[in-house]
Amino acid sequence: MKSGILKNKIIEIFKKFGVNKAHATISANALINAELVGAYGHGLARLKMYCDRISKKVINPRPKIKIKKISSSISHIDANNSIGFVAADIGIKTAIKHAQKTGIGMVAVKNSGHYGLSGYYAEQAVKKNLITMIYTNAPPAVAPHGALKSLFGTNPICFGTPTGSKIPFILDTSISMINRGKIRVAARKNLKIPKGVALDKYGNPTTDAKKALEGVQLPIAGFRGSGLAWMVDILSGVLTGGNHGGKVKDPFDDFSGPQNIGHLFITFKANLFQKNYNQRIKENIKTIKKLPKIKGVKEIMYPGQNKYKRFKENSKRDINISEIIKKDLEILNS
Amino acid sequence: MKSGILKNKIIEIFKKFGVNKAHATISANALINAELVGAYGHGLARLKMYCDRISKKVINPRPKIKIKKISSSISHIDANNSIGFVAADIGIKTAIKHAQKTGIGMVAVKNSGHYGLSGYYAEQAVKKNLITMIYTNAPPAVAPHGALKSLFGTNPICFGTPTGSKIPFILDTSISMINRGKIRVAARKNLKIPKGVALDKYGNPTTDAKKALEGVQLPIAGFRGSGLAWMVDILSGVLTGGNHGGKVKDPFDDFSGPQNIGHLFITFKANLFQKNYNQRIKENIKTIKKLPKIKGVKEIMYPGQNKYKRFKENSKRDINISEIIKKDLEILNS
Numbered sequence A, B: 001m002k003s004g005i006l007k008n009k010i011i012e013i014f015k016k017f018g019v020n021k022a023h024a025t026i027s028a029n030a031l032i033n034a035e036l037v038g039a040y041g042h043g044l045a046r047l048k049m050y051c052d053r054i055s056k057k058v059i060n061p062r063p064k065i066k067i068k069k070i071s072s073s074i075s076h077i078d079a080n081n082s083i084g085f086v087a088a089d090i091g092i093k094t095a096i097k098h099a100q101k102t103g104i105g106m107v108a109v110k111n112s113g114h115y116g117l118s119g120y121y122a123e124q125a126v127k128k129n130l131i132t133m134i135y136t137n138a139p140p141a142v143a144p145h146g147a148l149k150s151l152f153g154t155n156p157i158c159f160g161t162p163t164g165s166k167i168p169f170i171l172d173t174s175i176s177m178i179n180r181g182k183i184r185v186a187a188r189k190n191l192k193i194p195k196g197v198a199l200d201k202y203g204n205p206t207t208d209a210k211k212a213l214e215g216v217q218l219p220i221a222g223f224r225g226s227g228l229a230w231m232v233d234i235l236s237g238v239l240t241g242g243n244h245g246g247k248v249k250d251p252f253d254d255f256s257g258p259q260n261i262g263h264l265f266i267t268f269k270a271n272l273f274q275k276n277y278n279q280r281i282k283e284n285i286k287t288i289k290k291l292p293k294i295k296g297v298k299e300i301m302y303p304g305q306n307k308y309k310r311f312k313e314n315s316k317r318d319i320n321i322s323e324i325i326k327k328d329l330e331i332l333n334s
Helices: A004-017 A021-036 A044-055 A085-100 A118-127 A182-186 A209-214 A223-238 A277-289 A306-318 A323-333 B003-016 B021-034 B044-055 B084-103 B120-128 B182-188 B208-213 B223-238 B277-289 B306-318 B323-333
Strands: A064-070 A074-078 A104-112 A130-136 A155-163 A169-173 A263-267 B065-068 B074-078 B104-112 B130-136 B157-161 B169-173 B261-267
Touching: A004 A044, A004 A209, A004 A323, A004 B157, A021 A044, A021 A085, A021 A118, A044 A182, A044 A323, A074 A085, A085 A104, A085 A118, A085 A130, A085 A263, A104 B104, A104 B323, A118 A169, A118 A263, A130 A223, A130 B104, A130 B130, A155 B223, A169 B223, A182 A209, A209 B169, A223 A263, A223 B157, A223 B169, A223 B277, A277 B120, A277 B223, A277 B306, B003 B044, B003 B306, B003 B323, B021 B084, B021 B120, B021 B306, B044 B182, B044 B323, B074 B084, B084 B120, B084 B130, B084 B261, B120 B130, B120 B157, B130 B223, B182 B208, B223 B261
Parallel strands: A074 A104, B074 B104
Antiparallel strands: A064 A074, A104 A263, A130 A155, A130 A263, A155 A169, B065 B074, B104 B261, B130 B157, B130 B261, B157 B169
């Protein structure tokens, strides 16, 4: 399907569920972007979930979002259980304004929900020549180091910077060995997941995606990854007023209340300390790309480069709609 | 040796090398702290290196450190090739002042050197009820993902927060599988290093510490760890005006010029958004500690907890001085 047509379809669906046109457009753009960058676990596979949560009154389609300005650099947003895309859009835009005015911006968001890809918001800041760091927490999926039970989300760490070229440097890495979205897609398609990335609910290694969803995802690098996940839970949950300590509800399975996810957006001018920042980072990337390569590696890629390539390629093509998604769209349109 | 006596010895040595008393004391305190927390790779094992670098005029014992205030929240420090401890001490103290005044502080440092443990500076901010994030780069030790040659340093990521108790949460994790300091200590003591943490200079796995020092350390989690290391190189080097892209010199082996390491200190008030932050984080930690544990695990520890325990225990005892260090002290005192 052409992405423009699909976008309008999604907007109409969200409007049917009571979301206003502006918020529906923000949400549709984020979902389409996920498809175009190949992050299918954050794309159309989630559309029905968002609508279900609106129906069950655990996402507020008409939120009264409050922005509390704490200083000329700092704001606190209460998203009033809006769909996460809308809260994050306001969050990053507020953080960008702060950084443009004072050099640095920090925006904490509470009472939000799953917002898709952190990198999508990072790109907005990077386009304004800002560096950005973004944190959000997620439902329990990863066991803290030493624990037998999941508690941390896949809690992504996101860092973006201009590169002096049109392809931004966007590191957007979850601290689990595999993204939960990828396991979800594999479960829907009855595909196996790699070895060593998850345990089943009894603590045994598994390559069965469905069993992995019931079990525990493993953090990267043992106590180091566990510590990074804990940091993200603190920055996005404890600090902001969002849920934390394993209290973020699974958006697909738990309709007993809103998620109350928290986000933290930090932004600052890339040329705060060095006027020729863009020149400096160009040299940095050039130096690293020139290193001798491992056999079979054609080019050393910086984070975000592959995603940009996929986006460019996919933008030329129609978006592939699986049978499952087709059915979702029919149900939601009916 | 009693830590007080050792401290005076170190101060006298630094003074002999032209460092003023205040700077010598800051440096001695940092070295002793590293010994007390059990981070021996950052302790006495480095004393002779610092003095050698002063003798060879690649550390400036009498630096004229310039602090340029960019805004009420942001400063840029040119450390004039001071010993790293002094630059970092001024850096964190400036960042603390900014955060206390405006809620958030950011301080970039250039023309500095190796400063020991990031966590040591994080503790200073946490004691003032601030959250802090600290980045610094280091000489090439880790190969970027896809490359056959080291370029990134072990580039630690440091995050600290108050916990509402006397033991701070200090995550201070290098992005390599093993700290370079630990390999250095193993090499000096002729001990083996674990499997899977390093390659020799030909790209083969090795457990020989000396061969690992000539070779490549492996990043945590493949491209994820490589991306985090790259982020740290950008934040501490490209952004600040410090060296980057593999240009930081090895302090032990390369006396051809100053290191020009960069540091970045970010600080903000823990209770910016939630007045009861300390209560919230207490609950967070309590929840995680209550999780069912893996067999053999007595307690789920948060980052910094073990280090604090070692500090308390070691503070009651004399500091153990190895034969190699004894010789160093004799040479430096003669």
